[in-house]
Amino acid sequence: MSEKIRRRKTVAxxxxxxxPGPIGQLLKMLGVALAVxxxxxxxxxxxxxxDLYGTATADAVELEGQESVPPDISAYExxxxxxLVGTDNCEEKYAHLFGDRCSGSDSEGTxxxxxxxxxxxxxxxxxxxxxxxxxxxLPIPECTREDGGTTSAMSKQPLNxxxxxxxxxxxxxxxxxxxxxxxxxxxxxxxxxxxEITNAIGGVDVCLASPIKDYHTGxxxxxxxxxxxxxxxxxxLRTRHGVGDGSDLGRIGNQQQYMxxxxxxxISGEVLGxxxxxxxxxxxxxxxxxxxxxxxxxxxxxxxxxxxxxVPFEDIVFLQYPTFTDSDNVNKVIPNYDAAGxxxxxxxxxxxxxxxxxxxxxxxxxxxxxxxxxxPEETTEPTEGAEGTETxxxxxxxxxxxxxxxxxxxxxxxxxxxxVRQ
Numbered sequence: 001m002s003e004k005i006r007r008r009k010t011v012a013x014x015x016x017x018x019x020p021g022p023i024g025q026l027l028k029m030l031g032v033a034l035a036v037x038x039x040x041x042x043x044x045x046x047x048x049x050x051d052l053y054g055t056a057t058a059d060a061v062e063l064e065g066q067e068s069v070p071p072d073i074s075a076y077e078x079x080x081x082x083x084l085v086g087t088d089n090c091e092e093k094y095a096h097l098f099g100d101r102c103s104g105s106d107s108e109g110t111x112x113x114x115x116x117x118x119x120x121x122x123x124x125x126x127x128x129x130x131x132x133x134x135x136x137x138l139p140i141p142e143c144t145r146e147d148g149g150t151t152s153a154m155s156k157q158p159l160n161x162x163x164x165x166x167x168x169x170x171x172x173x174x175x176x177x178x179x180x181x182x183x184x185x186x187x188x189x190x191x192x193x194x195x196e197i198t199n200a201i202g203g204v205d206v207c208l209a210s211p212i213k214d215y216h217t218g219x220x221x222x223x224x225x226x227x228x229x230x231x232x233x234x235x236x237l238r239t240r241h242g243v244g245d246g247s248d249l250g251r252i253g254n255q256q257q258y259m260x261x262x263x264x265x266x267i268s269g270e271v272l273g274x275x276x277x278x279x280x281x282x283x284x285x286x287x288x289x290x291x292x293x294x295x296x297x298x299x300x301x302x303x304x305x306x307x308x309x310x311v312p313f314e315d316i317v318f319l320q321y322p323t324f325t326d327s328d329n330v331n332k333v334i335p336n337y338d339a340a341g342x343x344x345x346x347x348x349x350x351x352x353x354x355x356x357x358x359x360x361x362x363x364x365x366x367x368x369x370x371x372x373x374x375x376p377e378e379t380t381e382p383t384e385g386a387e388g389t390e391t392x393x394x395x396x397x398x399x400x401x402x403x404x405x406x407x408x409x410x411x412x413x414x415x416x417x418x419x420v421r422q
Contacts, residue, residue, distance in 0.1 A: 060293040061168045063186060064144055069294050073303045078348055079121040081181050082304070083172050085188035086114030086237075087163055094192040112163035112171050112188070114237075114255065117181065120308055121350040126315040127308055128347050129259065131252045132175065133323060134160035135332045141177055143170035158332065163188075168290060178335065179344060185304070186292040193288030194237065195230050200284040201277060203229035204262050206236060207415035209366045214242030223418065233258075244417050245362040249320060249333075253364030253406060253414070256318040260410045263316055312411075317353050319343065319407035339402040346399035356403045363406065365414040 073080060088111050090102035115132040136159040143151045143166030151165045162171045172183045189197070198204060205227050212221045219235040219242055228236050237255055244250025295301065322340050323333035346353060359366055401407075408414055 060291050060296050061146065061186070062144075063169055063172050063183065063292050063294065065173075066184075066292070066294055069184070069297065069300055073300065073307065074122075076184065077122070079119060079350070080184045080304075082118040082120070083175060083183050083186040084114075084116040084118060085112045085163065085168060085171050085186070086194065087111065087188050087190050088113050089190040089192070091190060091192045094195065109164040111160045113160055115159060115171065115175065117175055117179065117183070119181070119347050120304075121347070124315075124350070125307060125311050126350060126352070127311050127317070128353065129256075129316075129318045130179075130321055130343075131256065131318070132159055132178075132321045133248045133252065133333055134158065135248050136321070136323060137326050137329075137332045137334050138174070138178055140165060140170070140174050143167075143173055145170075168292065172292070179340070181344070185294050187295060188290045189288050191234055191238075195234050196284050196288055197281070198229045198233040200281045201262075201265065203227040204233060204258060204265060206258055206261060207368070207413065208418055209368075209415035210418035212239060212242040212416060212418040214239045216241050221418075228258075241419070243364040243419055246419060247362075249323070249406070250362065250364035250417070252320050253359075254416050256320075256408065257365050257414045257416060259318060260316075260408070260412070260414065263410045264313065314409050314411040315352070316410040317355075317407060318410070319353070319355070319401070319405055322402065322404045336404055339404045342399070342402055343405055346401070349399075351399040352397055353407075354398055354400045355405065355407045355409075356400050357406045358403070359406070359417075361417070364417055365408075366417050367408060368413040368415055 070076070095102040111134070113134050115134070117130045117132070119128045119130070120126075121128075137156050138159060140151075140154045140157045140162050142153040143162075145151060145166050146169075151170065159171075159174065162174045166173075168186055168188050171188075172186045175181075176183045205225055207225050208221055208223045210223050212219055214220075214235075217235040217239050219232070219239050221232075221236075237258060238251075239254065240246060240248060240251040243254045322336035322343070324336050326332040326334045343353075
């Protein structure tokens, strides 16, 4: 077990996972904004899972410093981390949908435009998905490429260039060094894969508090609730100019609304209770997935699924990594290490997280409902919170996050903060 795993500030509660029988679960790894790892209730045999998964693992990626996966993932003290990456490959089938990105001067290379680190805690199981801005300026370490060569370390580059330097391994190593988190598992999916995956589940419901009209992506939607799929789903995930202040931070909030809705749909009987939909989803997702070698064992996939399948919505939390504006370039951001330290300490201690950030017109979403929490009700003295509002002091086992950290739980209904001025 690695030094970082041992350092995690957790109380070691080695809850045992159920031993998966002749397989009753299928992994659904949905990339790009893509969600949470969940499992189905299908009864399918092990060789069917292995056959499907073989498609995704033929070109599995070795993560540097990766230790052998234990027979039971409960051996990961403090929980485990899974990196989900969305890349903007100009695949021939979809290149015509990306305009200049796939035909202009910047059409070369592959960028990791969506980067989400999913932490699954020990018992009680909680899921925290932390999104990192694509324009985050940070050091990129020396990385080993798939051909065995190495890339040079760089002191300050945009996060979304890491994949072009050293593939999925380099993205994982960069984020691991930024956060101090061990990344046991990783997977990436192309934007074309997102189209296919969204179609496989019959679309995802999204809410717009106000219209979005973004000529950069071609997205044109009225206020209200919509079911997005195919190209429109991809446009929704990619829109930046159409929400909030037009920044990448606003886009992340919009993507997290999609993920919350996706998580609710996957858990619902609409997907889990529909055998044809589940088989189609499993085949589509796994056919579009680039996985780390640590995700090549179907039994590991089943255990990951079992670890998260019963997590309540209020304990599935989506956060944005905290940043400051880069003084060298106002269009870029740099890490807010102090706020991030508070966040990671709380995550690794398996604390329930309380978001104090109050959304404004600059954010990508507005919160429609009050947060839902299982924290015990106690009479406490109010403390000063974000935006000058009064926020109740947290109960034991609950951490108030700095107001520089945006986010929400899957139990909250958020709606896109459309910006039709763009």
